[in-house]
Amino acid sequence: MNITICFASLAPEPWVQALQQALPGAQVSAWVPGAPQADHAIVWAPPQQFIDEQSGLKTLFNIGAGVDALLQLKLPPALKVVRLDDAGMSVQMAEYVCHAVIRHFREFDAYDADTQMGKWSYLKPRNRADFAVGVMGLGVLGERVTKALQVFEFPVNGYSRSPKDLPGIRCFSGTQALPQFLQATRVLVNLMPLTPETENMLNQGTLSHLQKGGYVINVARGKHLVEDDLIALIDTGHLAGATLDVFRTEPLPKEHPFWQHPKITVTPHTSARTLREESIAQIVGKIQALQRGEAINGVVDPLRGY
Incomplete structure (x- = not known):
């Protein structure tokens, strides 16, 4: 052999x-x-x-x-x-996603900005029930992520192209159910496989269905996301921000606007090695x-x- x-x-x-x-x-x-x-x-x-x-x-x-x-x-x-x-990738992915969700939910970026200015601040705690996390893609990695999020008692939604039944998860499936899934979601985690059907699926139309103040975490593939649409939705205030680990061009070009955007966190495709x-x-x-x-x-x- x-x-x-x-x-x-x-x-x-x-x-x-x-x-x-x-x-x-x-x-x-x-x-x-x-x-x-x-x-x-x-x-x-x-x-x-x-x-x-x-x-x-x-x-x-x-x-x-x-x-x-x-x-x-x-x-x-x-x-x-x-x-x-x-x-070994699923536990790494669960770590990454939970870190990103919790960092946004607990407003640690705002605390970091204040501490850098020497400001001792206090932000009113948010209601966890208002922060439903939606996981798109319920394969091996997606299922592990949903289980990890449940430990922190976030409401968790799941979306897949074929029906799934996961304990404690509100599951949606099929193209027709996608708007309903997004409307029920405050923090969106993308773990979908990249296919011709899913390319560009995170766009102005779909992301606009997220609840106002929504947050996007993309750990699947850069080609899922229409980058200009994300920036526009953040700049108009519909979305609160994003954590992005994957990009259309990698390494991310130095002149790319994601690097300097104050509401976008960039990591170098390291969510699950x-x-x-x-x-x-x-x-x-x-x-x-x-x-x-x-x-x-x-x-x-x-x-x-x-």
């Missing part, structure tokens, strides 16, 4: 060594143009040349949760694309299951985009 690793911006050597230790009977190597054919590949943003040369691949393991970049490539119809189920040890353990388990002829989780449906 041959396994190849192709990363656009990560050093492959630690992955090669760890995989070789976990699968001593396999031949593991980092891909270079013209390399021998492999049975399985572990990738992050591989070039089309890699796909074209590795025509004998059986499975393509993507080390991130989102596979939108892979599905933009010309992939052989028989190639099985597999995404990670979790691999791939953890190597957990990822390798999961990939090894899936490869071994495939060798036994067993079905595995995380196989991507190209028509649905996730």
